[in-house]
Amino acid sequence: MSGRIRNESLRSKVMTAGEAAALVQDGWTIGFSGFTGAGYPKEFPGALAARINAAHDAGEPFRVNVLTGASTAPELDGALARTGGVGIRAPYQSDPDMRSAINAGDADYLDIHLSHMGQQVRRGYFGRLNLAVVEVTAITEDGKLVPSSSVGMNRTYLDEADFIVLEVNEWQSEELLGMHDIFYDVGNLPPHRVPLPIRTASDRIGQPVFDVDPAKVVGIIETNSADRNTPFKPLDDDSKAIAGYLLEFLGDEVRKGRLPENLLPLQSGVGNIANAVLAGLAEGPFENLTSYTEVIQDGMVDLLDTGKLTVASATAFSLSPEYAERMNREAADYRSKIILRPQDVSNNPEAVRRLGVIACNGLIEADIYGNVNSTHIMGSRMQNGIGGSADFARNAYHSIFVTPSTAKRGAISCIVPMVSHVDHSEHSTSMFITEHGIADLRGLSPRKRSKVIIDNCAHPDFREPLREYVKLAEKKANGMHTPHDLASALGWHVRFLETGTMRP
Amino acid sequence: MSGRIRNESLRSKVMTAGEAAALVQDGWTIGFSGFTGAGYPKEFPGALAARINAAHDAGEPFRVNVLTGASTAPELDGALARTGGVGIRAPYQSDPDMRSAINAGDADYLDIHLSHMGQQVRRGYFGRLNLAVVEVTAITEDGKLVPSSSVGMNRTYLDEADFIVLEVNEWQSEELLGMHDIFYDVGNLPPHRVPLPIRTASDRIGQPVFDVDPAKVVGIIETNSADRNTPFKPLDDDSKAIAGYLLEFLGDEVRKGRLPENLLPLQSGVGNIANAVLAGLAEGPFENLTSYTEVIQDGMVDLLDTGKLTVASATAFSLSPEYAERMNREAADYRSKIILRPQDVSNNPEAVRRLGVIACNGLIEADIYGNVNSTHIMGSRMQNGIGGSADFARNAYHSIFVTPSTAKRGAISCIVPMVSHVDHSEHSTSMFITEHGIADLRGLSPRKRSKVIIDNCAHPDFREPLREYVKLAEKKANGMHTPHDLASALGWHVRFLETGTMRP
Numbered sequence A, B: 001m002s003g004r005i006r007n008e009s010l011r012s013k014v015m016t017a018g019e020a021a022a023l024v025q026d027g028w029t030i031g032f033s034g035f036t037g038a039g040y041p042k043e044f045p046g047a048l049a050a051r052i053n054a055a056h057d058a059g060e061p062f063r064v065n066v067l068t069g070a071s072t073a074p075e076l077d078g079a080l081a082r083t084g085g086v087g088i089r090a091p092y093q094s095d096p097d098m099r100s101a102i103n104a105g106d107a108d109y110l111d112i113h114l115s116h117m118g119q120q121v122r123r124g125y126f127g128r129l130n131l132a133v134v135e136v137t138a139i140t141e142d143g144k145l146v147p148s149s150s151v152g153m154n155r156t157y158l159d160e161a162d163f164i165v166l167e168v169n170e171w172q173s174e175e176l177l178g179m180h181d182i183f184y185d186v187g188n189l190p191p192h193r194v195p196l197p198i199r200t201a202s203d204r205i206g207q208p209v210f211d212v213d214p215a216k217v218v219g220i221i222e223t224n225s226a227d228r229n230t231p232f233k234p235l236d237d238d239s240k241a242i243a244g245y246l247l248e249f250l251g252d253e254v255r256k257g258r259l260p261e262n263l264l265p266l267q268s269g270v271g272n273i274a275n276a277v278l279a280g281l282a283e284g285p286f287e288n289l290t291s292y293t294e295v296i297q298d299g300m301v302d303l304l305d306t307g308k309l310t311v312a313s314a315t316a317f318s319l320s321p322e323y324a325e326r327m328n329r330e331a332a333d334y335r336s337k338i339i340l341r342p343q344d345v346s347n348n349p350e351a352v353r354r355l356g357v358i359a360c361n362g363l364i365e366a367d368i369y370g371n372v373n374s375t376h377i378m379g380s381r382m383q384n385g386i387g388g389s390a391d392f393a394r395n396a397y398h399s400i401f402v403t404p405s406t407a408k409r410g411a412i413s414c415i416v417p418m419v420s421h422v423d424h425s426e427h428s429t430s431m432f433i434t435e436h437g438i439a440d441l442r443g444l445s446p447r448k449r450s451k452v453i454i455d456n457c458a459h460p461d462f463r464e465p466l467r468e469y470v471k472l473a474e475k476k477a478n479g480m481h482t483p484h485d486l487a488s489a490l491g492w493h494v495r496f497l498e499t500g501t502m503r504p
């Protein structure tokens, strides 16, 4: 045994993943730890997948509902999706196999604002939570749980589940103890909610460990496996250009006295461009930055290293293997500058609004009037999910969205006449940035927006076609507030589906 | 003079509306009081319209930007719109003439979340605020302003404007003094924002009057005119049916232990159905209700009268003439049960989230997957605006939307394959109610939603066509998460625009 299980009575519950998985019944709803490839259970899901496969092979039905913090890794989402035995999946995923199951109409995906998940689970909208399966770094002598590389939904799942299986992962650094800030009162349901006592990203308001009812713990698995995140792609010219425009904008706002010199707390979404923006900040002029965000990427660690970022508040790491190893070695040093919180604190609208977060997220497509699609390819096909993007975008001080101007080697314009799905409405977006420039939408009505979005953000090849659409729409529309020709508004998407390109 | 101006030095500034309007220059941005037909200046706007018309007649350009709390009345929005001299209009309106100016592409309408307006004005996104024109009930001896029947944006406009014109309206009851709760710290910009110290709808956290810098007051106009609101339509069977379904749902939630017996604070949108819902509650079983909402309609006053509602917190009245007269007579009695707050408090995401507001708003159309259009007729034509609906819906505990199943005497289905504009995405809506029933969307993926929305909410005539759309979409779509046939998704709207009906 690893010595990480310091509570004597819990030590007696150590078992294999197979033994633990054998406890699961058909139809169970399971709350797993895990958030963007960090802190997910490494062995239980595979064992559960084997159990499901065995049942299916024997001609027996076997399905489980899979709740998590957010996306996980192939060992969890991939393994379970491939069994064909996933019923409900919530609230966010980004796994190729899970995505296939969802888009085949097999897994029933609930794409939920991450900050809403806690209340929905507590109020029983998913029915009974039969089991929580949570990775931890260690169990203390008095039976408290030291969180691992993500916090996500763990507090809620541990509290709400009938039974608990813990994975104690020796790979996680013991020096993580003290990095987390678990605020319990945020889980109160109304009318018992209290103000969130956060005034700056660096405020600690909770405890460093999870409480757990030992009577609910039915099994403990010992593991020693790394978190699995995909490495970020090397920064390309487009990402660098986008980061450049963002820095220029932020600099301008400071000069105009509209942002403090150290800006406001930054939120930076998932994906490669978000990471490039952070790299840009590392070389930029801003000092004493703070971050109130969802995940800590490589770029944010670099920013902490330069001393330009003084604190990063998030709910999880989202690090490449190289950076994850480094975080593990140097956790003791980072512990004073990184705070990992439950996702209902990191993504809380109250905090996002009060702190005045500058939110910067990726998108699938945006339209000429300012609406954003973050989730659906051609209106129907789920890519990842909305995640926390609307927790931030809707309540942020600036809601910035970044994207290359085209996708699929230029066949698709990411700026379209009308988005095929809306996750963030024109009312909640304030800037778009592509490699061609920035569209600052503040103070602009829809028709004025269309001009700057087309001129500044669209790919040059698509600018003229977009302008032609606007002309047509102004001729055909029943009102000039947001002119659309509904007969051709989605025509670009239809053309792509039929011919493989949006180009005429 | 009326005796309402008790501050001596301010008394010297009394002038006619025409004299005050003469101060305005071409291109000015003016912040007017006024929220849903309550508390708007009664005389200045007409005088300003005359000034603009005179300039136009003389061949001179004259435009003003018109900012308000929300909608106003014909005397303000109508009079100014008819001059053709409105540049920007923000953040919400519902006036026929202003609507025409917007949809003609003449007035430049910024349709803004009401809770965002304060920070946008303070940060100068509308440029300099040249003038504030604010109706008040009285001016105290020490130069404080007693608010009238709406608070809205007044605190911000008084603070930010270069010059101020006050209208002291003798029609407003002096007994309103003490009903308002003006919290100043909510106007702090980040990083200086503080927690909003509200834990229940009845908490008073501010002062009863506005502060004003007397040096900025350039004119005071004395008026004696009633607020002008349109009477509500008598309750029809559809509205009663909708209210019935809502009450049934709330009762069920209480029985299941998912809502307290006195529910959670209610928010009730604008329009006739919202009023019907309140009437339903007056006859319903619930006691000790509270309301944390934007406007106080007739129905809410009735609810207070029955004793079933203990407190109504809002930013404005939205009363029929009869109820407005009564409020005026009996303000002293209602003062302990009604709190009027600035709109950045009434609509604050922090408060909405913390209190767990049950939001109930109207819509133009909803789609089978749960997206809601509150603003645009056939995708292009602005009706009113988003108002506070997303401040509430996005952060509420339940986001309920109510609508008759059809519009335009049955030619239009309010449940469509795909909405022509999205104000509230599927991620932020939890129940739809029409006269045919309720669709409880919680825990349902998009495809399951489509079934309950069609079966429970769509008009019977449109159910089969909607089911046929679903079948076609499932055949054509590139993914089964939210199946759409993009070529025909907006086809119902196109058919209506071409033939005058969505019916095949």
Ligand SMILES: CC(C)(COP(=O)(O)OP(=O)(O)OC[C@H]1O[C@@H](n2cnc3c(N)ncnc32)[C@H](O)[C@@H]1OP(=O)(O)O)[C@@H](O)C(=O)NCCC(=O)NCCS
Binding pocket: A268, A269, A270, A271, A272, A273, A294, A295, A361, A362, A363, A364, A365, A374, A375, A377, A378, A383, A384, A385, A386, A387, A388, A389, A392, A406, A407, A408, A412, A413, A414
């Ligand atoms: C939108 C999002 C997918 C972009 O992420 P990214 O890493 O920059 O995305 P990529 O450019 O690699 O695109 C992902 C895929 O979508 C495709 N794609 C991108 N834009 C597209 C478009 N307009 N039309 C069709 N496909 C498109 C890409 O080709 C790629 O497909 P592939 O995987 O088959 O190669 C990602 O930001 C996301 O999931 N956002 C929603 C959640 C979120 O914002 N979370 C952060 C909140 S805190």
Ligand SMILES: CC(C)(COP(=O)(O)OP(=O)(O)OC[C@H]1O[C@@H](n2cnc3c(N)ncnc32)[C@H](O)[C@@H]1OP(=O)(O)O)[C@@H](O)C(=O)NCCC(=O)NCCS
Binding pocket: B268, B269, B270, B271, B272, B273, B294, B295, B361, B362, B363, B364, B365, B374, B375, B377, B378, B383, B384, B385, B386, B387, B388, B389, B392, B406, B407, B408, B412, B413, B414
């Ligand atoms: C959506 C909204 C307009 C509905 O209000 P209402 O009083 O119930 O609306 P009505 O049924 O009278 O409809 C208003 C108009 O839209 C038309 N309409 C309604 N549904 C329609 C549809 N699906 N397609 C086309 N027109 C439609 C009606 O025919 C009517 O037109 P008319 O004025 O030419 O007769 C109103 O709730 C609103 O403005 N909401 C947005 C702001 C908001 O929610 N504020 C509250 C926040 S606290």
